[in-house]
Amino acid sequence: MRKKISVPTLRRLPRYYRIVCEHLERGGEYIRSSEIAFKLDVDETQVRKDISAINYSGKPKIGFNAREFKAHLEKFLNLTKAKKALLIGVGNLGLALAKYNGFKKYGLDIVALFDIDPQKIGLKVGDKEVYHVSRLREKASEMGIKVAILAIPEEQAQKMADMAVAGGVKAIWNFAPTFIEVPDGIIVSNQDLAADFVVLSMKLNGQQV
């Protein structure tokens, strides 16, 4: 187990990764922390601290070798080994997540979809089939899936989380606007979009954050 890294730092690292990838795509070779800081609107000192926290360093006055830095981030963030995930809820949000092409690059591979609506069962979204939630446990264990994404209304969230856990899922990415209870050892990440908006709203009000 590696040394503790703060959540804010961890949240910024994939953003550095995106900037470095875009830099390489444009034919860039070296990238400076000042450029990363400018694009993300964070302090340059913070960028340097974050990068040093993952034991990487650039060359004085030249910056980071983008190709090497990209490889370092991929290794640190485990981006190359995709995690298979199942997605519960094929509504608008579920469809948006299932169709989004950018997740694979960040180590997320949605391999199976689930819904309770009989009209959706058997449909295909890209190459992914929609199964009835009653098959969740069977499919999760058959496919060795450890991550579940909940894109369902809050009333169903706890029940679906329970079914996912029964199927062997170890981590839940919860988009339902409610808290779910899980056994010890199961990881839950609540994607509370309304809460994310509040940060923007406070900045707009002139609050220094």
Added chain:
Amino acid sequence: MRKKISVPTLRRLPRYYRIVCEHLERGGEYIRSSEIAFKLDVDETQVRKDISAINYSGKPKIGFNAREFKAHLEKFLNLTKAKKALLIGVGNLGLALAKYNGFKKYGLDIVALFDIDPQKIGLKVGDKEVYHVSRLREKASEMGIKVAILAIPEEQAQKMADMAVAGGVKAIWNFAPTFIEVPDGIIVSNQDLAADFVVLSMKLNGQQV
């Protein structure tokens, strides 16, 4: 302008608000920081620090009066005065955001939708009409909208951001997986879902965060 508050604290406050609301809905009167900490899986010390940072305090051994605490959070986070927003991109993600009922409680009121697809123009999503993006500037200024939500592919993000800014928008909530450049004084919040996933993924790998 109030004193600086850290982004991690600010991100937690709306979650405290949700817990306090749920507590009141269940008929609860006082709520302890330990209960909040348990539900959010954060340190109790952190919860106390955050709440003290917004100049609120509970009663020793009893906890926080939930009704008062809720009112304090509403005032601090400006939740009662909804901000009007326009949403650009009526795809799956855009529809999910437009239909989501929970935003108003957090001070976000999506009042107009925009798309480039002629087949979508004039449609209604709930009580919101879909306009062509060419009317963005006119509508934003007519309705006095200061917030734009971008739910579009990355190729269109910069162009749509420019149009929103031209229409008088001061803050952009960007769901497109790319960085956009805006004039000084315009606030951008990048909702990078793939990056959010990485935090969960690292925890699943046993990384202490």
